[in-house]
Amino acid sequence: MTYWLQRAGALARAPAFAAGVRDMLTTLPGLGAWGLVTGVAVVKAGLSLPLALFMTLTVYAGTAQLAVLPLLAAGAPLWMVWFTALCVNLRFVVVSTLWRSYFDHLRLRHRLALGYFSGDIMFVLFTQRYPEGVKQAEQLPYFWGMASASWLGWQIPSIAGVFLANVIPLEWGLGFAGVLAILGVLYAMLKDTATWVAATVSAAAAVAAFGLPLRFNTLVAIATAVVAGLVMETAQKKGLRHGR
Amino acid sequence: MDAETHWLWSWLATAGLALITLVTRAFFLIPKEPLPMPQWLSRGLQYAPLAALTAVVAPEIFMTDGHFLTTWQDARLPAAACATLYFVLRRDILGTIAVGMLVYLPLHIGGGW
DSSP states (O other): OHHHHHHHHHHHHSHHHHHHHHHHHTTHHHHHHHHHHHHHHHHHTTOOHHHHHHHHHHHOOHHHHHHHHHHHHHTOOHHHHHHHHHHHTHHHHHHHHHHHHHHTTSOHHHHHHHHHTOOHHHHHHHHHHOTTOOOOTTHHHHHHHHHHHHHHHHHHHHHHHHHTTTTSOGGGOTTHHHHHHHHHHHHHHOOSHHHHHHHHHHHHHHHHTTTSGGGHHHHHHHHHHHHHHHHHHHHHHHHHHTTO | OOHHHHHHHHHHHHHHHHHHHHHHHHGGGSOSSOOOOOHHHHHHGGGHHHHHHHHHHHHHHHEETTEEOOOSOOTHHHHHHHHHHHHHHHOOHHHHHHHHHHHHHIIIIISOO
16 A cells, blocks of 8 residues: 555656646646536436536546436436446547557556546547657656646546536536647647548548447547548658659 | 336446546556557557647537538637637637637627627
8 A cells, every 4th residue: 555655656756647647637627627518418317416426526428428317317228327338438449549559658557547547538538648649657647747737637626516416507618628639639739631531531520420329430530530541641651752 | 117217227327437537548558568559550550649639629610400501690610710810820729728718608608699
């Protein structure tokens, strides 16, 4: 126990930890508004107060929570609840292949913890700071700085939402702040033709395939964007070789 | 379901959801050995996080109840447009959120857009 506390203390004192907190902070008003709305929605779906708190603190996945709430409210079979969450979360499985290149030297317990705390926005911010895919010692404190800010920035508003569910009307659409935060993060990533094309293709595919069940539209969008990005890279290389 | 079964079912369901978060987010971090992956695939996967975020956000801007917007009078459109313009000018995420919400909330709550 003391060993872990010492280790956590050393991580938190590293300068990169503060940088991670700082980079995450800019997105927190958006993420927090989303957390607040999710907390409200959990209670409105009819979950008891202790269960709502348990869900907020342990599940820690906004899109999955929102997707299964109607199923929980309707008393759907367990397998259906779990299968839905699994499908909504498949995008994380894809992104976990990328975290590997930075953290596969750590022990299993630490790798599991990293995975659990890695949200949607974090990898994007992480690669802006470390685009090369090369391991550096400061990456671990940077990750935990982002993860701590992200956890608190989600949990505090989400718990507030659980307690204030009857005061905060969902009709206000406060969750739109979360959409705007992601939009900002996305724009910051668009650095060349390939990323522009990948993002445009992904947006179009996600909307066009929205009719698919279990949010499979996300997977369709990722697959088409990956192909589009690769095609663009190849085309650009050919263009360079032929001297334009 | 009687009350007791329902209680057990809902707690079990939620505990399972927590486990699913852990397993999906950590999935390819679990094996110790390197993943056998063709080079083109690992290069292509660099676009996955960007694509995943876009796929989460695009329907939230352009769709209502599973259908493409049929009207321009939707607060999300001018809000997203102003937020985009702000980002282009300042490249600042915090301000992007603020500008977007300043346009969105009055139109949505006040104007019913």
